[in-house]
Each structure stands twice: as C-alpha cells, then as structure tokens.
Amino acid sequence: MSHAGEVTVAVAANFTAPMQKIAKAFEQDTGHKAQLAFGATGKFYAQIKNGAPFAVLLAADDETPARLEREGLAIAGTRLTYATGRLALWSKQANVVDDKGEVLRSNSFNKLAIADPKLAPYGIAAMEVIHKLGVQGSVIPKLVQGESIGQTYQFVSTENAQLGFVALSQISVDGRITQGSAWVVPQHLHTPLKQDAVLLNAGKDNAAAHALLKYLQGDTAKAIITSYGYAL
Incomplete structure (x- = not known):
C-alpha cells in the first residue's frame, strides 16, 4: 500500500459506468488511484498521437490499440480484450x-x-x-x-x-x-465490438498502470463488466 500510485486512463464513453465502479474497487483492493477521462476512441487516438499523457487506453474497438502498437505509441504485447460490447x-x-x-x-x-x-x-x-x-x-x-x-x-x-x-x-x-x-x-x-485495452508509452514504468491491466482480468472487474451486459 505504501507504494500506491496513480494512473491516467483514457476510457471509451460506452464503458463509463462500469469503469467508474472498477476504479473504486481497484483503489480499495490495491491502493492505486485511476484518474479517468471518457470520450470517443477516435478522439483519444488523436490526442495520444499528439502526446497526451495517458498511461492506459480502454478503447471501444480492437483496431485502435493495435494501431497505436504498430505506430510505436503503445507497449507491444500488452493488448488485451477486456469486454465485448x-x-x-x-x-x-x-x-x-x-x-x-x-x-x-x-x-x-x-x-x-x-x-x-x-x-x-x-x-x-x-x-x-x-x-x-x-x-x-x-x-x-x-x-x-x-x-x-x-x-x-x-x-x-x-x-x-x-x-x-x-x-x-x-x-x-x-x-x-x-x-x-x-x-x-x-x-x-454488425462486426463484433471487441474492446481492447493497451498500455501506452507513458505507462511503461507506471506500477499502477500495470496493476490496472491485470485487475481488468480479475474476478471483481469481470463481475462488474458482465453486470452491464458486456460479454467477456
């Protein structure tokens, strides 16, 4: 707990309600604090390209995180599907x-x-x-x-x-x-709404960012995600 950190997260607007709940649970369980910004995935992509200091992106698709990875703006190998909308x-x-x-x-x-x-x-x-x-x-x-x-x-x-x-x-x-x-x-x-998260360059050495990505795959987060109608 003494090493609790903070992570700035760009979150697709559709995931607002579940992510607010997950962030609360994440802070209770790990001591880390998640600062959340909500908006359109395409807008976040543009902001990240322009140097916005987000550490983690929770996108509304799987293409944007893959693209950020290809363009060297996200850490390779950190992408994961956290929900299907x-x-x-x-x-x-x-x-x-x-x-x-x-x-x-x-x-x-x-x-x-x-x-x-x-x-x-x-x-x-x-x-x-x-x-x-x-x-x-x-x-x-x-x-x-x-x-x-x-x-x-x-x-x-x-x-x-x-x-x-x-x-x-x-x-x-x-x-x-x-x-x-x-x-x-x-x-x-329609094409499946596979929603991927990825660690961005700004989060590379941020313990809270790594902890959040891990937390999204745990039971507490999964229970919240499915309660809002998402598939895992």
Missing part, C-alpha cells in the same frame, strides 16, 4: 422500440441518434445494422450524430432524438433495461 436501439419512451427493431422500418420517428462513425466504433456498428436491415434510404436523412456514444445517449435521454443506437451498458443493469424501450441488436448484424 453490445449495441442497443433505445427510446426513452416505453413501447416505442419493439423487440425486433421493426420501428426502424416504420418511419414513425423524427430523429435517430448514432455515434459519429468516424470517431466511434459503436457508430460504425450502428451504420452496419442500418445497411444490413436495408433501411438506409428512410433512416439516413433522420440521423443525428453524437461525437461519442456518451453524447448519443444524451440526445436520446433528453429526447432531442426519439431513438438512438447506444451501448447496452448505458441502459441496463444486471440484464434489465432501466428505462424506456429497447432492442438489443443481434450480434450477427
């Missing part, structure tokens, strides 16, 4: 979203929020679903984009958009949808 179509209103997502064909909504596909892997997945279902003609004119899945969730929760593709973790706890109506998108409709 689930996408959900959500409305704050009950009985708006049916359990097959047919509402997307209904033309009965004004706006559909998604995360910016240029910045957010959950936005890429949302676009794949729209194309797979063949509803792009009617849906694309109604799209509003959030910079991250966090902002997308805000659009729907404030009802600036009637519907939105959000992370299941944002709207469920222990397998229950906490508010409104939702369709949990079948995983065959």
